[in-house]
Structure formats: structure tokens, C-alpha cells
Amino acid sequence: MNKMGTIIGFTFKNKVKTKSFMITTLILVLLLSIGMNIPYLIKVFQGDDEASAGIHVAVVAAEGNRASDLLKNYASGVTTEGGATVDQYTSAEDSALKTSLDEGKLDGYIQLGAESEMGLPPVTFYSPDGDMDAEVQTFLQLGLQQANAQLIAGDKLTPEQIGAMNAPVQLDTKQISTDGTAVTDEEKDAPPIINYVIVYALLMMFFMSIMMTGNMIAAEVTSEKSSRIMEILITSASPLAQMFGKVIGIFLIGMLQIAIIAGAVAVNLMLPHNASILTEFDLDLGQLNVNLLIYGLVLYxxxxxxxxLIYAAIGSIVSRTEDLGQAVMPITMLGLVTFYIPLFSISNADTLLVKVASYIPFTSPLSMLLRIGVGDVAFWEILVSLLILLVSIFVFGWLAAKIYRTGVLMYGKRPTIKEIRKAMKAYKI
Known part of the structure; x- marks a missing residue:
């Protein structure tokens, strides 16, 4: 046990100091930070003044035009960022109007004809580039629609009634079961959006961590074997202590990397310009299922x-680092399948494929994570999946131990399955 502890400590300290670990972790943190701050960076490059200037348009109409006054009154009630401002001019040739357009103070102007008994006359929007910003278009459409309704209704309706008449109709949705009856909110129990975000993030992080650390273990074992250092190491510690020491040591590396990434996420969320990022995307951390994080850690x-353990066993039978990539290719492909099944099923976590995959040891860590986060899964199903996974770890751990103990001393070309089986029979675990 003392020798295994020494191996764990040596493996951890040695790998933490490597440039590959530092650079990889730094790149992940930088990419994550850039991704979380993209909206703020866009605002910075576009200019804060432009982003907060709001809507500023002008109306060209005869003096006293009621439609122009109604649009101006509507603008005073706009509560979006920067608000809305409507200037009034009697002629498109007004020098003040041209100056405002040239200096970029106006988004453009609309021209109204003479008042009509049938509501608004034809309206034309003019701008320096001939285009209309989406925000300006929405403002003008809503404002002119309300003004048109008020012109037609005259004094028969109050401004409040006009506003209610033009307010968007709210449509609610209800799910029905196969027998045609409505499903209640308690029965539906749809997972909150925050769970989808957490599940997606955990899928990405767990897959990358398991694949990176697995390849790290295989490369470590193969490099020691190819340099003949292994022959010296086995005289001071048993092959089993070496294997489990490396596996646990690099496990701590993976946990450290996950902790750093989680810390980077927390720091970015605490930045002043990201304070409202959760609200903007309708994310509520209070709705987060804590069991998802607990089960996620166990599954990871x-x-x-x-x-x-499988990567360690494969690394032990490869004598040259040049052959390692080809040797671990089947496990890498299996890892991709494990990742893509839940990734492409995140919108529907209760498919037969995901349910079956949640009981297969190699695919169950991520598939069961998906079902726990955004699917419908019973507690006994989670226990069965974890039990199968745990039994598989013991089986493959026993098998990996026998392969590792014999493989580290087999040099030359990669041994065949028959040769490995013959060598394994000579050792008992």
C-alpha cells in the first residue's frame, strides 16, 4: 500500500508539471471564457454608445399631423434599453434632418402623407443605406399599428383599450395523452432548461476528461516499457501496484482539471457584465436538480x-509508442459512440436506444446521466445501471491486471490474443 501511495503521488506530481497538461488546461479555460463572454465582446467591438443608443427615428409630415403625434406618444412608453425617440419635421429638405442623418444620430425617417379618414396613409421609410434595422422595424410596425387603430376608432376607444386591442395574443400549450385527456403540469413534470445546459456541459466535460486521461495512462505505460524503465520499476513495486497507482494518480489529474474548469465557469459568471447572463437565457440555478450533480460525479x-483500466491493459502490450494510436483506436471509437448516443438524444432522452445504452457498461455513464438529467428514469433503474457498471469494473479490473502483469514484460511485436492468454495462465490474481 505504501508503494502504491508513492506511485500515486509521483504520477500526480509528474503529470501536473508537464507542459501538455498545463497547455491543454489553459486552452480549455480560455476557450470557455471566450465563449461565455462573446456577447460582451461583441458589444465592446461594436461600441457601447451604439449598443445603448436605443431607437432614434424621425417623422416627416405636415404640422399637426395626428399620426405623427400618436407615434411620438407611443415612443415615450417604450421601456427597452436606450428607449425610443421620435423627432418631427415638416419637410425632408430640413437642414437639421439632413445633418442628423449625416452624423448617424438617426436610424432613418418615415414620411407620412396627408391625413386620411381610413387610417394611416402610405408610409415610406428612408435611411442612408436603404435598410431597416430589425429593432427599428419592430418599433415602427407596433407603433404605427396602434396609431392606425386609434385613428380609425377616433374617440370611441380609450388609449388603454387601443393598447389592449393591439397586444399580442398569448397562447398556452397543453400536452395530451394517448387517450386524448390533458396531461397536468404535475404529470408532465418537464425538466427545467438549466438541467439541459448542465447535462450538455457534463457530457462534453466527462467525455473529454475520460478520453484524455485514458490516453495519458496508455502513453505513460508504453513509454516506460519502450524505454526499458519498466524492468527497473518492477523490481521495486509489483506490476499491480504500478497499474493501480497510475490509474488513481491520473484520476486525480482528471478531477483537478474538472475543478479548474468549474472554477473558470464560476469566475466568468461572477463578472459584472455576466451578472444577468442566466436571467437573459431564462436559467434559474434554483431549479437545478442537485441529484444530477451527485449521480454525475458517481457515473464519472x-x-x-x-x-x-482498459487503456492501461492496452498500453502494457504495446512495445513502441508509434503503435499506441492504432492499438487504442477501438477503445477511442467506443468512446465516441458512448458520447454521441446521449448527445444526439438530448432532446428526447426516453428513446429505446438511450434506455438500452444506459445498461451497457461502456455506454451507461453518459446515457444514464442524460436520463437522470432530462429523462424519465426510476430509482431502481439507476441502481441496476450502477450495479452493472460496478460489476463490470471488477471484471475488467481483474482482466486488466492479468494482462498488465504479463504484458509489461513482453517485448518485440505486439503479442497475439493466444500468446496473451497463454502468458496469463501462468499468473493468478
């Missing part, structure tokens, strides 16, 4: 050890 740990 079990999934890691399953793949790590």
Missing part, C-alpha cells in the same frame, strides 16, 4: 475507472 468516477 465509475466510467473513468472502467476505461482507464
Amino acid at each position: 468516477v465509475l466510467g473513468y475507472f472502467l476505461y482507464a
